[in-house]
Amino acid sequence: MAHDLVIRGGELVDGTGAEPRRGDLAIDGNKITAVGKVSGSGREEIDATGRLVTPGFVDVHTHLDAQIGWDPLLTPVSWHGVTTALIGNCGVTFAPCRPDDR
Template identity: 75%
Template sequence: MAHDLVIRNGTVVDGAGNEPIEGDIAIDGDTIAAVGQVSERGAEEIDAKGHVVTPGFIDLHTHLDAQIGWDPQMTSVTWHGVTTALLGNCGVTFAPCRKEDREFLAGMMETVEDIPKHAILTGLPWDWESYGGYLDSIERLGPMINVCGLVGHSATRFYVMGERAIEEQATPEEIEQIAALAGQSVREGALGFSVNR
């Protein structure tokens, strides 16, 4: 039986803490079928002698929230082996977001990541308001890797307080609204809540 792909002669690191082995990996479809010495041929074969073969990396601290709009392949991380990226770090996210709040959130990301606000505003579809809508929009972009995200304190605070969020403290009622909005965002798919400190 031939496998779809066999990667041969690599230094295989399994990601589980075991010692690396010199060996092969057989892949059928999107499933690793065998690891070790694979005798069956592959429809495609790659000689990995002198190379390390690892599971995909998970990047838990990215600011690719804007880049995904113009680069759904996310080349700045995929070319280094990242297969899962977490967006929404440091309290800065693009959802929840009303249409009139886009400039503020894009400006905040510009400050954090030095990405021009114009690139952010024109590079994303901005076809959402809720966090769930944001995740749906990302899915439509067709990212090359797994993408997940946190909902940011800055976005939820601005959504509830408007421009008062820049200089003023939230009232107890607003804190409750921010917490409720964060909870709603988690129910819609955010993995958690991020802050900048």
């Protein structure tokens, strides 16, 4: 079976607090479909030997309230693995906002 993407030989971190374990990870569409020793090839393959493979990080304390106005991708935060960020929890607001963002 050909997967869309196979990441091979990385140290897999599952987010549970368990020790990382060496293995492969297959992705089809937008879902992880296999973890461990993945048989078959990937349309794209990444050699992750010597690297950590982690789930996306959630940052629950940010100061991105202003940045999201000019940088909706929240770079470089997203470059560092953050896939979810909580904003607006410090009681700060930035106004006025652009008319098309109201």
